[in-house]
Amino acid sequence: MTDAAELDLPFFDYSAPDLTGEVYHRRLAETARHGWLAQAPLSYVVLDRESAEFFLRSRATAFPGPQIADLFGVTGGRLREQIDANIVNQTGERHRRLRSLVGPAFAPRAAGRWRPVMRGFLDGLWDPARTSCDAVEAFARPYPALTIAAVFGAPAADAPRLQAWSAWVQRQFDIRALAADLPAIERATAEVYAYVEDLLAARRDAPGDDLLSTLLAAEDEGDRLSRAECVNLVLNVMAGGIDTMQAQLAHALRLFAEHPDQWALLAAEPGRAARAVDEVLRFEPITPFTARVCLEPVEFRGVAFPAGAIVAVCAERANRDEGEEFDITAVREHRPLTFGAGAHYCLGANLARAELEEALAFLAPRMPGLALDGxxxxxxxxxxxxxxxxxxxWRPPR
Structure with a gap:
């Protein structure tokens, strides 16, 4: 058994300012050619599917949110409260209990019932007179925020605020943003806490068929969900379900603009949307690195990682074990690791898949010849x- 610190590992800097686009993919591929493990500024990086699955599923690891917060001096205030309460940072019985309360609201059937609402939002965002746009402004940014507002029973007019808050709160996972934009992240977190508390109060007076009413019912049962847990679960879903979805839909449209034959196939057969979503998630994960901290000494493939070691799981390399080509017709053996794996598999994965499927099936027939316009x-x-x-x-549809 060899200590990880004693290995001569290639260095991969995931905070390099030029690390984006094809540079990022090429640099990762070059690093992975040296083996499954690399050294990074604050962690080790694992670079194949087997190692990614191991560290994501191991009960000897956890998400290091509090440790990262300590590193950047986030020791108090509502941001630290949110980090400590975030479901991704929970383990053991408390984590299982919280997931059991909110999980049924995101089961496949529960997520599927929002599909007509999603199609309505897409129809409202579509302008048949246009043949060009910024797809982020036109679709990727407003659509997820409208959907999450509907799931919560919040006014649709609040969607832009939800989107802005989500973008800032999600930067708690971005080490560059924590170093440069901490006051803005803290301010957004305090604002969204106040909003969620007001929204819960309004929903308590007028319950409906939405996620907030489900959580409030669990809170009313006394020993199942505390008031603070209820507020934090809502904030987690709000922050985690908007910015990520915006990013994944935007990358999906970018990929199809760069692969016109694939877009034409989807336009001709919108029923391929589910397979297309799988391939988008595999090929361009919007969470390329998911951190895990070793809660105790961990051994894997003859390498010993000490307690406290942080490991960044590279979903990009793990997913691309099955190929470097974007192809919505290909049959892949494994599920993408974009939503994680194990006990912390993304709660909102079914809702996100439904949103992506509806968006691609709606847009593909209406945007023939989709191409980059810059x-x-x-x-x-x-x-x-x-x-x-x-x-x-794109060309005007016939």
């Missing part, structure tokens, strides 16, 4: 890998 502006990969702008054009 260079996309891509974000960094150290947190949520987003798209800041995506100029596209």
């Amino acid at each position: 260079p996309p502006r891509l974000g960094g990969v150290e947190g949520i890998y987003g798209v800041e702008s995506l100029p596209v054009r």
Whole structure:
């Protein structure tokens, strides 16, 4: 058994300012050619599917949110409260209990019942007179926020605020943003806490068929869900379900604009949307690196990782074990690791899949000849890998 610190490992800097687009994919592929393990500024990085599955599923590891918060001096206030309460940072019985309460609201059937609402939002965003747009502004940004507002029973007019808050709160997972934008992240977190508390109060007076009413019913049962847990679960879903979905839909449209034959196939056969979503998730995960901290000494493939070691699980390399080509017709053996694996598999995965499927099935027949209308502006990969702008054009549909 060899200590990880004693290995001569290749270095991969996931905070490098030029690490985006094809540079990011190429640099990762070059690093992975040296083996399954690399050294990064604050962690180790694992670079194949087997190692990714191991660290994501191991009960000897956990998400290191509190440790990262300590590192950047986030020791108090509502941001630290949110980090400590975030379901991704929970383990054991408390984690199982919280998932059991909110999980049924995101089961496949429960997520599927929002599909007509999603189609309504897409229809409202579609302008048949257009043949070009910034796809982020036109579709990817407003659509997820409208959907989450509906799931919560919040007014549709609040969707832009929810989107802005989600973008800031999600930067708690971005080490560059924590270093540069901490006051803004803390301010957004305090604002969204106040909003959620007001929304819960309003929903208590007028319950409906939505997620908030479900959580409030669990709170009323006394020993199942505390008031603080209820507020934090709502905030988790709100923050986690908007910015990530915006990024994944924008990357999906970018990929199809770069692969016109695939878009034409989907336009001709919208029933391929589910397979297309699988391939988008596999090929361009918007959470390229998911951190895990070793709660105790961990051994894997003859390498010993000490307690406290942080490991970044690279979903991009794990997913691309099955190929470097974007092909919605290919049959893949494994499920993408974009939503994680194990006990912390993403709660909102079914809702996100439904949103993506509905968006692609709606847009493909209406945007024939989809192509880039200028260079996309891509974000960094150290947190949520987003798209800041995506100029596209298409032919008028027949």
